[in-house]
Amino acid sequence: MKNSNLPNDVINKIIEVPKTIIEAPINLLKLLAPKRKKKASAKIGLPPGSIVYLGEKKVEKVTINVTEYDETSAESYEINSAEEIDPFTDTPQVTWVSVCGLHETDFLKQVGERFKIHPLVLEDILNTDSRPKIEITDDYLFIVMKLLLFNPEQKILETEQVSFILGKTFLFSFSEKTDEIFNPVKDRILSQLGKISKRGSDYLLYALMDIVVDHYFLALEKVEERIEILDDEVINNPDRSQIESIYNLRNLLLVIRRAIWPLREIVNQLIKDDGDLLDESIEPYLRDLYDHTIHITETIEQQREVTNGLMEIYLSMMSNKMNEVMKVLTVIATIFIPLTFIVGIYGMNFKYMPELNWPWAYFAVWGVMIGVVGMMFYFFKKKNWF
Amino acid sequence: MKNSNLPNDVINKIIEVPKTIIEAPINLLKLLAPKRKKKASAKIGLPPGSIVYLGEKKVEKVTINVTEYDETSAESYEINSAEEIDPFTDTPQVTWVSVCGLHETDFLKQVGERFKIHPLVLEDILNTDSRPKIEITDDYLFIVMKLLLFNPEQKILETEQVSFILGKTFLFSFSEKTDEIFNPVKDRILSQLGKISKRGSDYLLYALMDIVVDHYFLALEKVEERIEILDDEVINNPDRSQIESIYNLRNLLLVIRRAIWPLREIVNQLIKDDGDLLDESIEPYLRDLYDHTIHITETIEQQREVTNGLMEIYLSMMSNKMNEVMKVLTVIATIFIPLTFIVGIYGMNFKYMPELNWPWAYFAVWGVMIGVVGMMFYFFKKKNWF
């Protein structure tokens, strides 16, 4: 197993990109909301199982990439219609059809007919607002997942829907717009590296799901980075704008949590499934995946609690700042108001004020005033206000 | 399956209407409360199973619409009494009796007798304050749901009770006042479009429940819109009235949650039921419905957390405003109180004050005062108060 031969440039590209992002996840919620809204209204009244794509058209052209492999050979090419799939579906080779872009529904309809996929499954693939889910039938296994991806141009964290249909010798993967994240797996297949080419379509499903899950770790790293930055800022330089960042961070964590939470149950059902589609030897891998999803959900919960703590520390810091302002006001007022009263006394115009005529009176007043200031300082010192 | 043939105008009507609503969901709680109160008191002492309608009379006249259909034909007409149902109940055709308005209980009593419905079921149909529930017997299946609907005139979100009684070849649906929301289904039946006319009463029940559930998505969209508006307002222009809006939004979410929460269990029981009333082929549809209810409850929980966050951000914003007020006071007081003291000194009337006679003393005092102001500004700058 030579890791050095692996397509490291692909890995590096993925790792490096996000480093420049999530500087401003503030717009996230607003970006997601319009999409969701449109769909919810549009669905009412449509008969169940209608194969209509209601999401945004995120890529110009739908691309369908086919990768066929077994232990001895592997090849990859693009196709245009479902008819081209036919010849290779009944070979013992594993056939991986990766569809990127969902706005052309014809291909999906053809697949649905040829592979006898339930219309509701096809509807779920197109409804990019679905909840992550798993459907297990005798003939195929259907999984919907959410992919968390960084958009380096808009500097936001995007959710995208990824679906898989697993058959005995084939796997369909559907992405809204990003399928490059699966390239490391494709490269490993084509270079016949690692054990992936020796194993069936179930291992391929696991490998793709593993990549999706690994991207959650990446997203949470970004969140953690941001928490640390905010943490430093809030403690060292609390400021009005941070409350908004904390609020947005919390909402972001809510969105991420919702994408990941159902995954636990999905992987658990995969482990417990004893149908023909999953080989027994895949179980340790699925349990590993299950551990990862638990690890992620625990990290999210921890980050949520840390963010809540951050909110409290922010509020306390702002209140401390207010305290400082009040102290300045109080010190100034407490020192000068009595002094102003003293000078006011000798500004009075009474005819009979004996002090006014004493030669040293003016200087005595200065003495009294300096004494008052001294007492004030002593008092403030004792109260620890400096 | 031609979606373009569907009664799009009906869909559009439903989608467009709410766009102008929920501008003021503030009155919601008060509107619902009186109704509920009246009933709770009125129930005490009545024997269980009393068929009395205690709710408001929401429509002038009770309308009873019957739709009969099978794969080959479909017809729809209005009837006036339960006797008219008899002839068609024992045909293999599916008979859908849609009752709108509950204040005439005679029809219900007749139905109860003819179809051997338990008195408690009839009581639950009339008690519009029931909790969503399911009752499964050998002969029929009874479901109570809450419908969330926008009232465009009063600009509020209303809850209404919808009940279904499903038999082998018939379905009764009872609405308090709105049955137009079921029109898309009726239109699909009458136009013999889609698979609904090829299937039994169980699929009809599913189709109607699906429409009720779809309206929850609509309600939550409205809530989401409102959260976004409030979000913007609170961050950009925090104001005393927003707290009331947030508080009302939270109470609204509590009401919605209570309407939806039991639905999960209801749909789950439908899925697990292995009686004769539900065909096996209906299960994927019910599971889809189940996913939708989970999706909705998750959205509500998320919205509740966002609203809680909004409350915190509001409180912080108000406290920031107070901070601003305090800063202005402190800056003004800190600058002018010492100056007033200085001018006070030379307002004193002592006979022996050497400075008073110096020719340039007045201008020196101005110099000192400008110096004090300068120092203050430097101090405020350092404290980041500007």
Add this chain to the structure above:
Amino acid sequence: MKNSNLPNDVINKIIEVPKTIIEAPINLLKLLAPKRKKKASAKIGLPPGSIVYLGEKKVEKVTINVTEYDETSAESYEINSAEEIDPFTDTPQVTWVSVCGLHETDFLKQVGERFKIHPLVLEDILNTDSRPKIEITDDYLFIVMKLLLFNPEQKILETEQVSFILGKTFLFSFSEKTDEIFNPVKDRILSQLGKISKRGSDYLLYALMDIVVDHYFLALEKVEERIEILDDEVINNPDRSQIESIYNLRNLLLVIRRAIWPLREIVNQLIKDDGDLLDESIEPYLRDLYDHTIHITETIEQQREVTNGLMEIYLSMMSNKMNEVMKVLTVIATIFIPLTFIVGIYGMNFKYMPELNWPWAYFAVWGVMIGVVGMMFYFFKKKNWF
């Protein structure tokens, strides 16, 4: 079934009374606490199963009312000792013995011996601080419930303990002081109205439990009324005393919740019980009762959340009031402190102050001051302080 024939005056009496109550539930907690305390200490060291009554003597005289009925006849009379029960216990007629007042334990001991009731059951009847519970044996079924009742004189919500012992043909009900709430049932029995006289002791138990549960709805209505009043007051006229009302309301909800929470489990066990005591036909009624208890617990949880929100809105309102106070102070100080400084300048007594001799200087100073005030107003306007 003629509802109009029902003893409506009885119903009305019950409904009307509470309308004048819960004006001041503030004293509730203090009223309940002493009772509970006394008992807890007194129990230590007593052998388990001691038949001692440790509660307050709430009624002057213990009354024991017996109602015997079957489908054909019904009669009701008072008795004085347990011996008088003997003759009618072995008849097929249903015998309902309603005991009001618990401080005379002899009757209970006689009942315990004659009906072979476990001493711990008798102890639980007398220990009015028991938790709601159910005990199912082969021979009888024992239920403890809490009754929530309004005391119109002291204007508080009181909890009272009600216990039932159900045998095959008899039912004992024990109340601390109020048994009038069961009068509607007795009236229906004696007038041979409704199905109650056609059914056994199990249906009688259900009817009595149903009345106790209905009183919870009444209590929650009162709480809801109070929440609405507080809601209005807090939003329109926040005031120091409201915090105490909210705090008391929350404690009241805690007390109610504790009384009702175990009921869910009790009714659930009744439903699942397959002994001889409960006829199968009673099950739909029990499931209805179960739905009611769930409805009540959900209402309590909702009211608790609303009350928590009320607390937050109260705190925010009080903080808004403070903000108003600060603004007034700041506006006044910010306007007058600079003006006072200006007039102070020309109060100085320097010999060489050119302005003092300018004829129009005094009016110029007025001009400057008016200009300063104008600027301040513009500033406050911009800050939205008016």
Add this chain to the structure above:
Amino acid sequence: MKNSNLPNDVINKIIEVPKTIIEAPINLLKLLAPKRKKKASAKIGLPPGSIVYLGEKKVEKVTINVTEYDETSAESYEINSAEEIDPFTDTPQVTWVSVCGLHETDFLKQVGERFKIHPLVLEDILNTDSRPKIEITDDYLFIVMKLLLFNPEQKILETEQVSFILGKTFLFSFSEKTDEIFNPVKDRILSQLGKISKRGSDYLLYALMDIVVDHYFLALEKVEERIEILDDEVINNPDRSQIESIYNLRNLLLVIRRAIWPLREIVNQLIKDDGDLLDESIEPYLRDLYDHTIHITETIEQQREVTNGLMEIYLSMMSNKMNEVMKVLTVIATIFIPLTFIVGIYGMNFKYMPELNWPWAYFAVWGVMIGVVGMMFYFFKKKNWF
């Protein structure tokens, strides 16, 4: 059953003592902490099952009291070593060995060897920081409980560990320092009163556990008393020191909750156990005990919520006090700052100020100032500041 014959003086002693306590539960946490710390560190590296006592030596001398009884006779005496137990272990009489003081481990080792007790059980008896637990083997049943007791000298609530080993005809009870709380039971045995002498060692175990549980009620009464006192104080006279009392009360409730929480599971396991050690007739008693533990845990949860509410009301009260202070400042400043400005005007020394020479000007200024004060008062009245 003659309750009047019972050792009432013993009961009274127990009930009276705590009346003078928990005046200051503030030191509780600090008192418990050192003990726990010492043990945790000292355990590391020791082989499991080491019979070493690591707690404080709480009593001077270990006392071992043996009570033997059956239906016909009962006697009680002190012994010094485990050898003296031998003669009476194989008699059908119940033998209750009550050990008070744990710092002499020899006796325990002898008991361990003679009665074949697992070393880990012996270790748990000595480790007074154990969690309440139950161990059921074929030969014996081992229970660890926490006893909550008032220390009237130090005025604190103390936790102490009590362990029981139940065999077929014997019961060992181990206390750290207080075994007088079991005296009522011993007295009942020796006076052959009640049913305890007619029953086996299992009933004895129940009777002792019941006493421990009854002491929890007592502790919670004390907490309730304290909550009520604080409640009154916070509402009527909020004060800086109360926050500390509330905080300590909450920590105290955490400690009590931890001591009681596991008890529920312990009693539940006793109920479900179908070994030889527990007779079937004991079950109603255990279920009664179970109800008590649930009652206690519910009371603790309620008290925790009340205490949380108390914290909120305290914070609100303190903020109200601040509000009062601000109002006083604002009223004073708002009235006098404008007046000071007015008098400042006529303190100016301009040559040409027409008003200065008007004879009635001084009185006019007084008129103006009184007018200003009047307006201010009207304004404050309108704002409800008085």
Add this chain to the structure above:
Amino acid sequence: MKNSNLPNDVINKIIEVPKTIIEAPINLLKLLAPKRKKKASAKIGLPPGSIVYLGEKKVEKVTINVTEYDETSAESYEINSAEEIDPFTDTPQVTWVSVCGLHETDFLKQVGERFKIHPLVLEDILNTDSRPKIEITDDYLFIVMKLLLFNPEQKILETEQVSFILGKTFLFSFSEKTDEIFNPVKDRILSQLGKISKRGSDYLLYALMDIVVDHYFLALEKVEERIEILDDEVINNPDRSQIESIYNLRNLLLVIRRAIWPLREIVNQLIKDDGDLLDESIEPYLRDLYDHTIHITETIEQQREVTNGLMEIYLSMMSNKMNEVMKVLTVIATIFIPLTFIVGIYGMNFKYMPELNWPWAYFAVWGVMIGVVGMMFYFFKKKNWF
């Protein structure tokens, strides 16, 4: 069993060291974060089961220590490669291979091949960011735990990963850098003390896990110490920096909780496992371990609640300080502002001010002013401001 013979110096060293630590756990989160981040990114795209070490190189040289023992003899020596293990793996003696340092993966690969360990298990050993877990196969049992250890130089609490592979006659233990904590066990084996040398590899596993768990108690003691210090500080001398300490303490508790939480399930699975690897006699020990983990998780939850309470008390204390500041300002301003007004009156230059010419007027003004001050003091006294 002679405890005095035990390597007390080792115990003491462990106990003493931490006494000087956790003075500054503030840096904890930042220290852990970089490590975790690096790994998450680096994992993406790597094939599952890659045996690569991605953590820090924490020790210079990997050391592999082998301890072989049975009831009669025991010896311990260092080895360099997996080949040296071969001769002793098939003897009935227990072989404990303790590996310290993970950056040389060759040894692990050899072990993997020779003992047929699944690649994912080997990956988990190297991935020091794994979640605590257990894997049970027919041939071996794999456990990952987190060790909480104090770093006396950096004064922080560190987490380190410890893994165990248990076979029928061997045990592998893998530490990142610290294996001295296991020395007490090794010493007990080599000195043939206690029952450990009479028992199999399963008891050895238990003994090592017990030591890891005991270190959690130590960590929680340190946290408790710190809570107590903060507690004192916050109540007696609240200060801006404490909020940061409380926040860090909460985050520290989150980290500890995450390390310990899964342990409960791990030990529970060990108890329920009925494979060949664990002897039945080990069960009481495992149940004891289980009780300890529950004890620890309960302690953490309690400490979390106490820390939350600490946060609230801190906020209240800071708000009290602000209150004090406001009171000082208000007292000073309320006393001197009216006085300044009075002296201002007689500073006016009106020609006709009768008072100015009264001889005793000046002294009368002083009298009035002293009267005003007296009234103010009376008012403040009444308000309890002193």
